[in-house]
Amino acid sequence: MSLDIAILGADGAPQRQISIGVETHSHMIEAVAGSPWLLARMHDYYEDVEYSYGELDALADETAQLRRRAQDPCLFKFLGDLQELIAAARAERKGLAVISD
Numbered sequence: 196m197s198l199d200i201a202i203l204g205a206d207g208a209p210q211r212q213i214s215i216g217v218e219t220h221s222h223m224i225e226a227v228a229g230s231p232w233l234l235a236r237m238h239d240y241y242e243d244v245e246y247s248y249g250e251l252d253a254l255a256d257e258t259a260q261l262r263r264r265a266q267d268p269c270l271f272k273f274l275g276d277l278q279e280l281i282a283a284a285r286a287e288r289k290g291l292a293v294i295s296d
Contacts, residue, residue, distance in 0.1 A: 196295075198293060199294045200291055201294060209292075213276045223270055224237070233253055240295065245293070246292075251284055255278065262278070
């Protein structure tokens, strides 16, 4: 089971996505616990979440800040992938969907 972060197509199906495993998710949530960060919205691995297009600038900033501090190599890689996905979503003027799979 994974938590997928996706750009959805017009039909509602993921057109581009990345996944985060349980252990990497745990590292990320521990790093943002108690903060007002948008990333903290993903605290429940088994819950769907949405980020609107208007939230993507702040989400990109948080992702970059956390990536600079990340010591876990899997978290570092995931955050890099997330930065690329955010950039793609911004270019398409779309939000992101977090889907518990």
